[in-house]
Amino acid sequence: MFDSLQGLLGHASFLLSGLIVTIELAVSCSIAALILGTLLGLARAYGGRMANAVIGVYVDVMRSIPQLVVLIYVYFALPILVQQRIDSFTAAFVGIVVWVTAIVTEAVRAGVLSVRTTQMRAGLALGMSRRQAIRRVVLPQALIRMLPVLGSTLIILTKDTVLASAIATPELLRQSQIVATQTYDPFTVLTVAMIIYFLLILPIARGTDWLYRRLSERAAG
Amino acid sequence: MNSGILNMSFDVAAFWDARNVLLLGAGVTISLTVLTMILAIPLGLVLAQLRTSRFPLVQKIATGWVELFRSTPLLLQLFWIYYILPSSFGLALPAFLVALLGFTLNVSAFNSETFRAGVASIPRNQASAGLALGMTDAQVLRRIVLPQAMRRVIPPLASTWVSLFQNTSIVSFIGLADMTFNATGLRTHTFQDLEVLTALAVAYLILGYPQAKIADALYHRLRVRV
Numbered sequence: 532m533f534d535s536l537q538g539l540l541g542h543a544s545f546l547l548s549g550l551i552v553t554i555e556l557a558v559s560c561s562i563a564a565l566i567l568g569t570l571l572g573l574a575r576a577y578g579g580r581m582a583n584a585v586i587g588v589y590v591d592v593m594r595s596i597p598q599l600v601v602l603i604y605v606y607f608a609l610p611i612l613v614q615q616r617i618d619s620f621t622a623a624f625v626g627i628v629v630w631v632t633a634i635v636t637e638a639v640r641a642g643v644l645s646v647r648t649t650q651m652r653a654g655l656a657l658g659m660s661r662r663q664a665i666r667r668v669v670l671p672q673a674l675i676r677m678l679p680v681l682g683s684t685l686i687i688l689t690k691d692t693v694l695a696s697a698i699a700t701p702e703l704l705r706q707s708q709i710v711a712t713q714t715y716d717p718f719t720v721l722t723v724a725m726i727i728y729f730l731l732i733l734p735i736a737r738g739t740d741w742l743y744r745r746l747s748e749r750a751a752g
Numbered sequence: 753m754n755s756g757i758l759n760m761s762f763d764v765a766a767f768w769d770a771r772n773v774l775l776l777g778a779g780v781t782i783s784l785t786v787l788t789m790i791l792a793i794p795l796g797l798v799l800a801q802l803r804t805s806r807f808p809l810v811q812k813i814a815t816g817w818v819e820l821f822r823s824t825p826l827l828l829q830l831f832w833i834y835y836i837l838p839s840s841f842g843l844a845l846p847a848f849l850v851a852l853l854g855f856t857l858n859v860s861a862f863n864s865e866t867f868r869a870g871v872a873s874i875p876r877n878q879a880s881a882g883l884a885l886g887m888t889d890a891q892v893l894r895r896i897v898l899p900q901a902m903r904r905v906i907p908p909l910a911s912t913w914v915s916l917f918q919n920t921s922i923v924s925f926i927g928l929a930d931m932t933f934n935a936t937g938l939r940t941h942t943f944q945d946l947e948v949l950t951a952l953a954v955a956y957l958i959l960g961y962p963q964a965k966i967a968d969a970l971y972h973r974l975r976v977r978v
Contacts, residue, residue, distance in 0.1 A: 686823070693828060
């Protein structure tokens with residue numbers, strides 16, 4: 532075991548570069564999907580029947596197609612549609628954001644609609660505009676209820692970055708596989724990768740739990 | 753811009769021709785989903801029971817097991833099993849069995865969490881009432897707690913099913929000929945990426961959409977108002 536770990540040492544910087552790509556991908560996709568999903572979720576809840584229907588079709592399509600297939604589609608088929616080469620990191624970013632935004636959209640819509648309509652009316656009665664009432668009355672309450680779903684969505688997103696290895700994005704799993712073919716010892720490098728992913732994902736799970744407890748306590752008190 | 757539009761042509765025949773390999777792959781996709789769920793429900797129940805065991809060591813191992821499988825990428829788990837079985841146990845299983853093993857281990861960890869939460873959501877006084885009527889622990893579990901928990905367990909099981917169905921697409925990484933594998937194979941053969949991959953997406957849409965809608969319907973029907 533010790534020997535095989537030493538064998539990995541020479542590949543440490545290579546693996547580290549993969550880890551950095553994984554983190555870059557996870558963070559940038561999380562930010563983009565949270566922003567887009569919030570906008571689309573609000574548009575679905577308050578944007579009228581037309582917006583609701585159109586966004587609904589997008590959400591249903593994404594919920595029926597695997598993340599891997601969306602990634603492969605963006606990398607291999609989309610360039611033909613838009614007549615433009617897409618590099619593998621951009622393709623991974625677009626593929627993950629397009630897929631995860633659908634989940635966030637649904638979470639935001641459900642969270643917003645779970646806040647009683649009387650809350651919105653109270654805001655309007657106080658002379659707030661619709662926009663103000665949504666931002667200052669409805670969203671803060673909805674956010675607390677959405678947190679557990681958003682937390683698990685970010686975990687799914689982080690785990691799914693490994694699928695980008697299918698389109699040659701140099702993220703941690705792909706780099707680990709390359710190392711495995713050089714050391715002839717897939718067991719060690721995959722075990723190390725497993726531990727790294729575990730350590731990446733655990734803080735997201737614990738962090739959202741902690742935030743949820745704090746915010747719900749404050750809301751209750 | 754004009755030439756771009758001219759270059760882009762969609763060959764409908766190539767799109768339609770992809771159906772044969774997709775149908776072949778669909779058999780693998782569907783049977784893997786069904787078999788995994790059949791195995792992962794009882795295994796999930798066992799894991800959930802082990803997590804409430806009287807022995808702290810058993811509890812810790814079961815909890816760690818569930819956490820490990822829930823907090824690492826499924827594809828990595830699959831690779832790990834794929835490589836460790838032959839090298840450490842001398843077991844060269846066919847790809848389908850490797851996939852079935854990997855998915856079963858993964859999904860049973862998620863199911864155990866569903867069962868644990870389902871049982872925990874039943875108020876404690878329900879069990880106390882059963883015990884007061886002279887039932888044994890096992891009777892209380894079987895006749896009072898589980899029937900009520902079932903209602904709360906079915907919706908999350910349904911969404912696990914939907915994710916499982918989609919996640920089977922990763923078996924293409926270990927060379928198992930499911931829909932995704934067959935489509936990517938055809939793609940490299942015909943170079944008609946757009947048509948073949950659109951056909952793949954449509955195939956998943958046709959199969960996956962009803963599943964997602966059934967899962968939604970179960971959520972609404974079985975919703976417990978507190």
